[in-house]
Amino acid sequence: MRLVFILIGPPGSGKGTQADMLCEKFGFVSYSTGAIFRNEMARGTAIGQRITPLMDKGLFVPDDIVMEAVIGRIQKTRRNVILDGFPRTLVQAKLLERFFQLAPGRFLPVAIEIGLPMREVYRRVSGRMSCDKCGKVYHVKFRPPRLTQRCDKCRRPLKFRSDATRAVVKTRIKVYQKETWPIVKFFRQRPIFKFFSVKGAQSIAAVSASIIKIVKKIT
Numbered sequence: 498m499r500l501v502f503i504l505i506g507p508p509g510s511g512k513g514t515q516a517d518m519l520c521e522k523f524g525f526v527s528y529s530t531g532a533i534f535r536n537e538m539a540r541g542t543a544i545g546q547r548i549t550p551l552m553d554k555g556l557f558v559p560d561d562i563v564m565e566a567v568i569g570r571i572q573k574t575r576r577n578v579i580l581d582g583f584p585r586t587l588v589q590a591k592l593l594e595r596f597f598q599l600a601p602g603r604f605l606p607v608a609i610e611i612g613l614p615m616r617e618v619y620r621r622v623s624g625r626m627s628c629d630k631c632g633k634v635y636h637v638k639f640r641p642p643r644l645t646q647r648c649d650k651c652r653r654p655l656k657f658r659s660d661a662t663r664a665v666v667k668t669r670i671k672v673y674q675k676e677t678w679p680i681v682k683f684f685r686q687r688p689i690f691k692f693f694s695v696k697g698a699q700s701i702a703a704v705s706a707s708i709i710k711i712v713k714k715i716t
């Protein structure tokens with residue numbers, strides 16, 4: 498059975514970092530909806546053609562298209578999968594459950610919540626920088642680049658993320674709570690998903706260790 502990990506956590510919880518860790522240590526492949534969309538568009542697939550006009554206008558991609566794209570990707574790979582930033586809505590979570598119900602014995606869905614107090618989310622999200630070229634995210638305090646304001650990989654100047662102003666952070670947290678809490682509750686309750694909760698307000702290494710323990714427990 499293939500593992501399908503769903504990492505859930507507020508902005509700043511280090512989901513991306515932990516996903517990278519799982520990929521390196523256990524050979525998972527990580528998919529974010531953004532990356533899946535870009536890939537479909539670049540390849541000019543049927544899904545890509547439906548997404549392009551929506552993305553151009555900055556509109557949301559409807560749940561059924563998102564699902565089709567994500568499920569296509571889960572089915573295509575032979576590796577264990579991490580879903581990064583998906584599902585984003587309760588509807589998507591329910592559709593995902595339906596998909597697993599229709600493919601019994603093939604996948605083991607595991608939801609891991611990385612919890613973080615909201616005060617800590619503020620602290621972490623303001624101060625984020627990212628590289629335009631490779632998308633790598635840094636933080637002035639928690640994850641500084643080796644050279645001041647330059648990407649470790651590409652050496653390009655880093656940009657402060659424009660989404661990091663206080664008002665925007667506040668809105669993002671509200672949206673996160675409103676949309677994500679029902680999803681966390683759903684995963685916790687539905688028997689098809691194995692559910693774990695990890696404390697995010699500790700060092701990256703400690704969070705990694707907790708997640709590694711979970712992987713070893715279920716495999």
Ligand SMILES: [Zn+2]
Nearest residue numbers: 628631648651
């Ligand atoms: Zn870079």
